[in-house]
Amino acid sequence: MDGNWLKAHADKARKANWIDPVLYQRYGVKRGLRNQDGTGVLVGLTTIGNVHGYVVSEGEKQAVPGQLFYRGIDVADIVAAKSRERRPGYEETAYLLMFGELPTKAQLEDWNSTLGCHRKLSESFKENALFSNPSQDIMNALARAVLFAYAFEDEDPKSSPDDLSIEHCLYQAVEMIAAFPTIVAYAYQAKAHYHKGRSLIIRNPDPEKSTAENLLLMLREDGKYTKLEADILDLALILHAEHGGGNNSSFTTHVVTSSYTDIYSSVAASILSLKGGRHGGANLRVMRQMEEIMREVPDWTKESQVADYLAKISDKKAGDGTGLIYGLGHAVYTVSDPRAQILKKKARELAKSKGRTDEMKLFEMIENLGPEIVRSRHPKAEEVCANVDLYSGFVYQMLGISKDLYTPIFAIARCVSWCAHRMEELINAGPIIRPAYKPIIRPRDYVKLQDR
Numbered sequence: 001m002d003g004n005w006l007k008a009h010a011d012k013a014r015k016a017n018w019i020d021p022v023l024y025q026r027y028g029v030k031r032g033l034r035n036q037d038g039t040g041v042l043v044g045l046t047t048i049g050n051v052h053g054y055v056v057s058e059g060e061k062q063a064v065p066g067q068l069f070y071r072g073i074d075v076a077d078i079v080a081a082k083s084r085e086r087r088p089g090y091e092e093t094a095y096l097l098m099f100g101e102l103p104t105k106a107q108l109e110d111w112n113s114t115l116g117c118h119r120k121l122s123e124s125f126k127e128n129a130l131f132s133n134p135s136q137d138i139m140n141a142l143a144r145a146v147l148f149a150y151a152f153e154d155e156d157p158k159s160s161p162d163d164l165s166i167e168h169c170l171y172q173a174v175e176m177i178a179a180f181p182t183i184v185a186y187a188y189q190a191k192a193h194y195h196k197g198r199s200l201i202i203r204n205p206d207p208e209k210s211t212a213e214n215l216l217l218m219l220r221e222d223g224k225y226t227k228l229e230a231d232i233l234d235l236a237l238i239l240h241a242e243h244g245g246g247n248n249s250s251f252t253t254h255v256v257t258s259s260y261t262d263i264y265s266s267v268a269a270s271i272l273s274l275k276g277g278r279h280g281g282a283n284l285r286v287m288r289q290m291e292e293i294m295r296e297v298p299d300w301t302k303e304s305q306v307a308d309y310l311a312k313i314s315d316k317k318a319g320d321g322t323g324l325i326y327g328l329g330h331a332v333y334t335v336s337d338p339r340a341q342i343l344k345k346k347a348r349e350l351a352k353s354k355g356r357t358d359e360m361k362l363f364e365m366i367e368n369l370g371p372e373i374v375r376s377r378h379p380k381a382e383e384v385c386a387n388v389d390l391y392s393g394f395v396y397q398m399l400g401i402s403k404d405l406y407t408p409i410f411a412i413a414r415c416v417s418w419c420a421h422r423m424e425e426l427i428n429a430g431p432i433i434r435p436a437y438k439p440i441i442r443p444r445d446y447v448k449l450q451d452r
Contacts (some may be wrong), residue, residue, distance in 0.1 A: 005449035019440065027438055033246075036371035038331070038382075040246045044254065044430075047071065048097060048241040048420050049059045053333035063334035063383040070242050071100050079238060079342055088210035088230070090116065090237040094416040097242055098170075098423075116207030119214060126186060126202075136189035138408045139275040141187035143268040146176070150264040153336060161262050164426060172263045173419035180415045181211055184408045185218035191404065192301055211412070212237060221403065228353060229399055232346045233409075236392055239339040240413035244332075245421055249273040249280070257425040258433040270409055270418045280407040283393035286327040287403065290362070290394070300362055307319060307369045314377050323377075327363075327390030328370045340367075347391050347398075354398050363394055 020341075024031055033041040039054075050069040054062060068075045070093060082089030095111045096104045103111055121130075129148035135141035153161040159168070182205050193200035203223055205214045212234035216225040220333035245254060252273040256266045274280035296302050296318070297309045313319035330337055344364070367386040374384045396406050 006375065013143075023440055027440075028041050029438070033435075040331075043251075043433075044245055044433075046245040046424060048417065048419070048424060049244045051244040051246075051332045053330065053335075053337075065335045066333040066338045066385070068243070068338050071096050073102070073241065076338060079235060082238070088212060088234045090211050090234050090241070090413070093238050093241050095418045097416050105422045112173060112210075113207070115178040115211075116205075116209075119182050119205035119207060121179060121182055121186070122152070122306050125149070130183065130186050131190050131194075134187065134194045136191060136195055137275075138184060138187050138191065138404050139280075139411065140181055141191070142180075142408055142411060143271040143275075145183045145187065146264050146268045146271065148177075150262060161264060164260060166427065169263060169423060169426060173416075173423070176263070176267060176364060177419060180412045181205070181215045182218065184405065184412055185215060188219065188402065188405055188408075210234060213410070215409070216399070220404070226353075228350060232350050232395060233399060235346055236343065236395060236409070237413040238342060239388060240392075240410050242414070242417040242420075245424075247279070247412065248276070250417060250421050253421045254425050255433045257356050257422045260429065260432075263419075263422060266422055267415065267418055270414075274350035274411055274414065275407060282326065282387075282389040282441070283396070283406050284403060285320075287393040287397065287406075289313070289326045289447060290317065290366075293366075294359075294362070301358060303365060303369065306362070306365055307373065310366065310370055310373050314355075314373050325366070325370045325374060327366065328374060328386055329384050330387045333385055333387065336385045337387045340386045340391055343388060343391045343395065344386075347395050350395065350398050356398060359394070363390060366390070382398070412415065 023029075030041050032045065035041060048071060050067075050072070052064070052069070054064055065216075066414055070078065073096065078089055078093055082092070091112050092103060092108055094115075095108065125145075129145040130141065135144065143425060150161045153159050153172075163169075186202060189201050192198040199221075201221055203218050204425040206217060209217065210230070212309070213225070213230045216230060216233065217223045243250070245251060249270040251268055252270045256269045277285065293306065293309055297305050299305055310325055313325055315325055316323045319325075344367075347363075348357075348360055351357050367390060370386075371384040375381050393403075396403075396409065401409070
């Protein structure tokens, strides 16, 4: 299309769709499904996850240290147990989210074996869903592969991808949870080969290894990794596995599932929601900002110089011009994000092993200096804390993981949550989700073509 045509018609589109912000207040519209105080509009009930960052007392929101619960169990306790027992914890977390209870040793062994049996992809699926016309974007490749899986199940005369029975939905969910790491790893390898000219490295997943171990095995050229590396990736998967039904991608799961569509459509929609820069892509913005700070600040080991540059970012004189210090602030957490605090401790250990303690100190410096800079420029700002994105990108970078994979790893972790929320929506069988939009344009007459 001609550039002038696009510009002219884009201007028409802006004019046709612009709504005076005053009207949202006049009609009491809760934009973003948020109340006036920033809390979320109550639209559902869930037993899966709980994000606790404030309390409402006498009509006022009060900040409290953040907590994250999976099926009522504090995620900090899950992490402490896996650390104490020196074992992977993501699979146990996935079982808890899917079935509501912590597995016994026998149940966990059976669950691990079940996932292990379903990690491998068929040659036909790999060729048609991943290696044929590979995408430059791994999240798009993942969504396409998930939609492709519908066609592969449709070929089975004993199975229907549209079967909404709980037994069949569970079968589909288990296959998806198990296969996600393999799909992501192969999609990345396909991009590296077909778009960047690198060798195509396709290594089969090991059914005896954990999700984190398999991911490192399939991503790395030599397939090798240390116990510490696998342990911290496992930790990141646990911390990203669930975040309540109100986050954008999980709410997308509820919305799409409520129409009674198939699981492949539902999960693909959630993947593409997570892809958005306001949701799953936040740690990429953190890392771009950190690279800028390290490049532009003469001595980024000095607090005064870092503070001055953060002030410039907040004043829209540096950074991407938004005035946002990425990695700080959250929609729910106020005093602290428990995920950030847990991941930070392990990140220190990894940074020490990689000889990158100075960079780790810079991240912690921003966590300490940033909130006051934000509050000084926004008097109405509530408590501001570091969120998990401040440290997750740095962890992935230290693991040698490409930026292309930061959000897809988030998707691998969150897949089990989407499957659990889908089951919850189907089992409780509410009406199709349909909020109201008030029309603010008056009726007008149709004008014949020759009279326009």
